[in-house]
Amino acid sequence: MSGLRVVPTWRHGRERLYVCLGDGRNIAWYDREAARVNLLSEDRREDVLDALGPFLTGPVAVGPPPVPTPAELARLSLHPDDDLAPNRPGEALLVALDREPGAPHRLRPDPRRRALEAEQTVGQALDRLDGAGWHTLHSVPLPGGDRVHHLVIGPAGLFAVHALYARKQRVLVADPMVTLGRREPQPLLRRVRADADRASHALTAEVHPVLALVGPAGLRLTAPPREIRVVTDTDLTNLSRLGGVLKPADVEALHAMARDRRTWART
Structure with missing residues (x-):
């Protein structure tokens, strides 16, 4: 024995x-x-x-065990409280709803729950890219209370994805304004670009802004938006078909940097 x-x-x-x-x-x-x-x-x-x-x-x-890469060493040295990789889609909203669920008998649905549904739908679609050499971080916190809904890192580059609930509504995009149904237009594309710019600054790498619409009844763009992708949640897997610009080692190194909460303190 x-x-x-x-x-x-x-x-x-x-x-x-x-x-x-x-x-x-x-x-x-x-x-x-x-x-x-x-x-x-x-x-x-x-x-x-x-x-x-x-x-x-x-x-x-x-x-013997393989020698760890610099990215693996960075992950191993990362304190669990500073590791963003375990974040669930909509993590910040889940925490907020747990702390303050809201009145149970409101006449109108809590907008946070619709926003959570959007982030979860988009997050699940992006997580399906993991097997193709991609990594997705959810609910990445930025100073001042803002956050990147989803940061996607893969062979085609880096993408800051903002999820927007648009279930059964027609969406009009007239850069920078986004109109849902009969609501007042909002300059949402400015925020999506700003989040991507802050991510670029933190990671010292180009991050492309993406607006992901969840369940729209229709989408009309008055003109192609400047340097931003507007897609539906069902089209997100197309990111994996874009041309490769990053090597696997670069993807892993950027993911190791991005998952560290301290990286985002300087944005």
């Missing part, structure tokens, strides 16, 4: 099987998704493979 035991865990949505000594110390782990067994010591290679035998699902690479 080797005296080793296997302990399954989940890290960042990925399953890992740790191989532990009797005193609880880890000496290896099996990353099933990467098909790799990482050994902290070659001395127990055979014992580790014997212990993992029932769990291995096919051929695996075996060796």
